[in-house]
Amino acid sequence: MERDAGSPSAAVAKMEPRVAPVTAVEPRVAFLNDKEANQQLITSKQYARNVMVTSKYTAVSFVPKCIFEFFRVVANVYFLLISVLQLATPWSPTNRFTTAGPLLFVLLVTMVKQGSEDFKRHQADEKQNRRSCRIINAGGQVEMIAWQDLQVGQLVCVENHEELPADVVVLATSEEEGRCFIETSNLDGETNLKRRIAVNPTAQLVAASWSRRNASRVWYLPFIKEADGADDFVVNFFTFLILYNNLVPISLYVSLDIIKVLQANRITSDVNMVYEGTHAVARTSELNEELGQVEYVFSDKTGTLTCNVMEFRKCSIGGISYGFGTTEIGRAVAALASDKPHATSGATKQTPSPAKAKINPLGFNGEGSGSAVKLDINSTDDVREIVSPAGPVHPPTQSEEGSDPKDAQVHFDPNIHFDDPGLLRTLYAGGKQGELIHEFLMLLSICHTVIPETDAKTSAVTYRASSPDEEALVKAAKCLGYNFVAPAPLMKVEISRKQSLLPPHMKTQHEQEPTAKCYTIVNVNEFNSTRKRMSVVAVDEETHEYILYCKGADNMMLERAASALNDGDAAAHAKLVGHLKNYAREGLRTLVLGRRVLSTEEYKEYNEAYIEASTSLEDREAKLDACAELVERDMQLLGVTAIEDKLQDGVPSAIFDLAQAGIKVWVLTGDREETAINIGHACRLINDKMQLLYVNAERIDALIAQLDALHETPEIQRLIRGDQVAENLAMVCDGKALVHIFPSRDARVKMSAEAVERVQLLSEKLLDIARVCKALIACRVSPSQKAEIVQLVRKGGPCGKTQPITLAIGDGANDVSMIQTAHVGVGICGKEGVQAVNASDYAVAQFRFLTRLVLLHGRCNYKRVCKVIRYSFYKNIALVISLFVFNFFNGQSGAPLFESFVMAGWNFFLALPIIVIGVFDQDIPEVVVLKFPQLYRRGPVDSDLNMRVFARTIVNSVGHALICFFGCYAGTLLASQGLYVLGTLFYTALLGTMKLKVVLLALNWNKYHFAVMAFSVGLFVFFLLVYPRFTFMSYDMFGVPAHMIRLQRYWTLLLLCPVAAMTIDFTATAAQQQFRPSAEDILRERFRSNKSKRVGDSVAPMSVPLESSSPSIDRLFLAGQSIDEDNKSDSKDSKDCKPTTFVVTAQPPSPSRRPGSSSNLPLYDSFKASLPHPEARSSFAFNGLDEPSNRHASGDLPAQEARDHARAQLPAQSPTKSHQLLGSPACSGRSPGTLVHVAPRQHQVSP
Structure with missing residues (x-):
């Protein structure tokens, strides 16, 4: 009965207690309410105790396990080796505890951290195990005991809405047939209710009473025997190994651990990521810097991009569509298409053979445009277009305006906006269409697993459903007069009519009363991700017919429909398919409904197979699925339901910002192709300027031809070889094609070597093509296919490059595999349980918070961690270099320059300031970072911590160490001071240099910076004054500080050496920053001098994407005033305006921020050449953007001609006069965006 260690609680209703694995199915025996006998079974390990343990350590195992995990880190093993050499050999030139002391301190810190975390887990376990439950003891009395005291064989009493204390078998319930409904969200995250039925021998076992109350020093020099060369080499090797062991910063790991924990706390406490009281949660602190290096974001759609709040909007019954109005996604798509009316008019080009498709399937010509071809998904002989414009196709407009929803509903629900009274009129009029509508609504009323609950006080009925879709459909049926009031097995539906829509002859008193219709549910074929449908077999209590009601995805239902009996049925079927496409284009979630009347003999055959499958102990689900196939065929299609799931607030803006940051967003959804594409348009993932590359072949030969045609295109090949991304390409993949690229594990085992090689080749080609596309939409994909796509991108990086960092975000149980496969997993606290959150690394309440999590926290944490790593090596290399240089002055004896404990304190005196930088450093204000998402692009290319940057850090550290060493050496050349006086003097000067380096690294100072800087300096002073008095530790430092501070040269060198070293850096x-400033330098200077102004008033966001081939993000827009071609028709006054001003501006931001604006300001590349000479360049110039000399600017002139042309137009004026605001009257109205004045550095920068 022991629950899984990772499970919060056992919330399942099956009492098969946990037992050691057996090789065959054997009966297990327990004794009913026999405590002693059951205790013997537990003692003999036949059954487990009902105790939950999620902690990692016990009081006995804590120390050994913690030490074992600590020394699993290679760096710690290295320091352990150094410590052993120092402690156990006479080769150490330093004190024996120089390394062992810090290592022990780091170990203790780690143990404290692990112990505190595990203590919290012990407390949580204790709280869970001490929860109470009711049992019926041997005397028949109800008794309260703790969960941890519950034994196998005891009778447990559980009331409604209570949590089960263990895995149990249902013996009896208060409901009919001994049934109950359970929820397993605490185990698997699924919130849908599952039905369990008591075992037959005890199903009616309910008592009447239950129904009622429910070493010493050597002071002489001995004779030293001359050692041979081999021994001398070994001794020297280990001597210098110990001396230089500080080359690897021992404090780095513990510093990073502390920093990351504090960074995670800042994420959790971010008040700007709170929605309806739900905060963001950093479930791990190990991936904070990877948030700043993400290249791919994989997102689910339902509940992630959308609200997961379903609303019944339209339906199609018998070939007639009911419901008016336009959905939110439909309006967004329509607005997009109205801006570009020609976008939907791409001509389809037919070609006679697929061979021509392989020549140029994209249709690229010399001018970069052309139509394209598409391979048919069923035949390689019939070639159609595989590339199409991405413009959305409009659904047909309604010919009749929608009415007030109150007039179209029987039981009005303000949350349902179905507004077509024609459906009820047709229903009441009768006939064939009326009968179809009746069956349609009846199916909605009984084909589900919804449970109605009635409030005893208010008599209000609420529904508990397994999914929001089912709840929406049941509520829709109720609004239309079909009120489901009694749950299975005997389902009762009350049918009401709206008097105002009834024909005159039906308006009688009798008809005003609801009529009841009863069905007995005898079999349920549940929904799963493989079947994509559910069905029930119901017995009509009036006609005693066996009727199969089924609903599911269109691709599953259409292939199981009966053949058309006449032209009318065929026409209705064709219209239904057309309505499916139209609803999908509006972004609506569709389900196809069907029914079939079963004969008695057919039902008996099916029921026998159903009973056998449901009682099977092996492969039960597979057998039940096969059993359902017996009857789920030849169905009469009744119609289609269309449910709206609105986009979450801020999704289009979030995806736009992620794209501007250089992150590729891939949407992986189970929806049909048209729905996924139009939602892609609505959330600005794709636009009408993009060409869509389709990969949707069902057959393997067609898929091979499809991928070959795309992969062999010259334009695609050019992009692949250049590792570039085309801004105008997007890919659409279908799950039926991905089946061949990602076969199941069982299928892969049975495949031949040739087939495995073919699958590998297909996946490589798919990845090559997808990598050059700006976006990707995968539709009709299963949870396993989502994970396979993430795995393909994660492991399939180009040769010679690091693998891209991937992030997956989702909200449901079907997203768990995808979230766990990605480097970083983000769960959304949604309405589909907590399994996605439990499997994630970070949790947010809304998709829009992903931009703040990644672009702000991710970028800042990446830059902070990079600074900490660089500084940690910088300070330790400087210390080691000083020891290395000193050995050239002491005959390579290996003698240290510093006293042992002074040298050991190096990391302690310098740890706190860099920790504060690692937590609080902010190069640019938060709002500016979010307004300029392009700033994020430095992270994925690892521009802050690569070999080039690290080499500069080493050179910088060596230079500072040499300046300080030789400065102190020259300053004390004629002095007759002791070794440790000179060593401590140099140590102090080098420490001061390290402190000044921290001052240079810190970009924004707060109270914590000042506090830790003062504390670390005070700590060092305190150490120098106190430590020499502890002569039992070392006599070497006795009197050194007191003598040293009386030396004038000490204070002189303490001032000159650090200043001289850091003068180079400053x-x-x-x-x-003056001649080649980065974008960060420009924005930092801009907003540092304008703290009182709002960011939006100073600089507009960057919105034009940068070429993927350039890792630099320094692409703000510079433009001369006279370049704006849109303003050629301005007034005379504007024509007199000279191009005397350069401005930093930006194209319009996301459409959700400032729709309708436009700008033709060129990129900075066009005008960089026209800027003045470097010595006169503005502080707002950018670096890293010099293009090759043969590359043209964005205009028609080459770069050199553009430079000469721009210089010729610049008037010979002083800088003060030539740099003026564009907001002057003579130039008013010239630019549509917000402009920033660029002035020389000696002048004040003004907005």
Whole structure:
């Protein structure tokens, strides 16, 4: 009866207690209410105790397990080896505890951290195990005991809405037939209710009473025997190995652990990521920096991009569509198409053979445009277009305006906007169409697993459903007069009519009363991700017919429909398919409904197979699925339901910002192709300027031809070889094609070597093509296919490059595999349980918070961690270089320059300031970072921590160490001071240099910076004053600080050496910011001098994407005033305006922020050449953007001609006069965007 260690609680209603695995199905024996006998079974390990344990350690195992995990890190093993060499050999030039002391400290910190975390787990386990439950003891009395005391064989009493304390078998319930409904969200995240029925021998076992109350020093020099060369080499090797062991910063791991935990706390406490009281949660702190390096985002649709709040909007019955109005997604698609009316008019080009499709399937010509071909999904001989414009296709407009929903519903629900009274009129009029509508609504009323609950006080009925879709359909049926009031097995539906829509002859008193219709549900074929449908077999209590009611995905239902008996049925079927496509184009979720009347003999055959399958102990689900196939065929299609799931707030803007940050967003959904594409348009994932590449072949030969045709296109090949991304390409994949690329594990085992090689080749081609596309939409994909797609991208990076960092975000149990496969998993706290959140690394309440999590927290944490790593190596390399250089002055004896414990304190004196930087450093204000998503692009290319940057750090560290060493050496050349006086003097100077380096690294100072800086300096001073008095530790430092501080040269060198060393850094930084500033430098300077102004008033966001071939994000827009071609027809005054001003501006931001604006301002590349000479360049110039000399600017002139042309137009004026605001009267109205004045550095920067 022991529950899984990782499960919060057992919420299942099956009492098969956990037991050691057996090789065959054997009966297990327990004794009913026999405590002693059952205790013997537990003692003999036949059954487990009902105790939940999620903690990692016990009091006995904590120390050994924690030490074992600590030394699994290679760096810790290295320091352990150094410590052993120091402690166990005479080769150490330093004190024996120089390395062992810090290592022990780090170990203790780690153990404290692990112990505190595990203590919290122990508390949670204790709280869970001490929960109470009711049992019926041997005397028949109800007794309260703790969950952990529950034994196998005891009778447990559970009331409604209570949590089960263990795995149980249902013996009896208060409901008919001994049934109950359970929820397993605590185990698997599924919130749908599952039906369980008591075992037959005890199904009626309910008592009447239950129904009622429910070493010493050597002071001489001995004779030293001369050692041979081999021994001398070994001793020297280990001596210098120990001396230079600080080359690897021992404090780095513990510093990063502390920093990451505090970073995670900042994410959790971010008040700007709170929705309806739900905060963001950082479930791990190990991936904070990877959030700043994401290249691919894989997103689910339902509940992730959408609200997962379903609303019945339209339906199609008998070939007639009912319901008016346009959905939110439909309006967004219509607005998009109205802006570009020609976008939907792409001509389809037929070609006689697929061979021509392989020549140029994209249709690229010399001018970069052309039509394309598409391979038919069923035949390689019939070639159609595989590339089409991405413009959305409009659904047909309704010929009749929608009415007030109150007039179209029997029981009005303000949350349902179905507004077509024609459906009820046709229903009441009768005839064939009326009968179809009746069966349609009846199916909605009984083909489900919804449970109605009545409030005893208000008599209000609420529905508990397994999914929001089912709840929406049941509520829709109720609004239309078919009120489901009694649950299975005897389902009762009350049919009411709307008097105002009844024909005159039906308006009688009798007809005003609801009529009841009863059905007995005898079999249920449940929904799963493989079947994509559910069905029930019901017995009509009036006619005693066996009727199969079924609803499911269109691709599953259409292939199981009966053949058309006449032209009318064929026409209705064709219209139904057309309505399916139209609803999908509006972004509506569709289900196809069907029914079939079973004969008595057919039902008996099916029922026998159903009973056998449901009682099977092996492959039960597979057998039940095969059993359902016996009757789910030849169905009469009744119609289609269309449910709207609105987009979450801020989704289009979030996806736009992610794209601007250089992140590829791939949407993986189970919806049909048209729905997925139009939702892609609505959320701005794709646009009408894009060409869609389709991969949707059902047959393997057609799929091979389809991928070959795309992969061999010259334009695709050029992009693949250049590792570039085409801004105008997007891919649409279908799950039926991905079946061949990602076969199941069982299918892969049975495949031949040739077939495995073919699958590998197909996946490589798919990845090559997808990688050059701006976006990808995968439709009709299963949960396993989602994970396969993520795995393909994660492991399929180009040769010679690091594998891309992937992020997956979802909200449901079907997204867990995808979330766990990606490097970073993000769960949305939605309405489909908590399984996605439990499997994730970070949790947010809304998709729009992903931009803040990634673009802000991810970018900042990446830059902070990179700074910490660089500084940690910088300070330790400087220390080791000083020891290395000193050995050239002491005959390579291996003697240290510093006293052992002074050297061991190096990391302690310098740890806190860099930790504060790692937590609070912010190079640019938050709002600016979010307004300029292109700033994120430095992370994925690892521009802050690569070999080039690390080499600069090493050179910088070596330079500072040499300056300090030789500065102190020259300053004390004629002094007759002791070794440790000179060593401590140099140590202090080098420490001061390290402190100044921290000052240079910190970009925004707060109270924590000042506090830790003062504390670390005070700590060092305190150490120098106190440590020498502890002579039992070392006599070497006794009197050294007191003597040293009386030396004038000490204070002189303490001032000169750090300043001389850091002058190089300060000068280099100032020169770089003056002549080759980065985008961060420009924005930092801009908003540092305008703190009182709002960011939106100063700089508009960047919105034009950058070429993927350039890793630089320094692409803000510079433009001369006279370049705007849209303003050629301005007034005379504007014509006199000279191009004397350069501005930093941006094209319009996301449409959700500032719709309708436009700008033709060129990129910075067009005008960089026309800027003045470097010495006169503005502080807003950008670096890293010099293109090859043979590359043209964005206009028609080459770069050199553009430079000469721009210089010729610049008037010979002083900088003060030539740099003016574009907001002057003579130039008013010239630019549609917000402009930033660029002035020389000696002048004030003004907006």
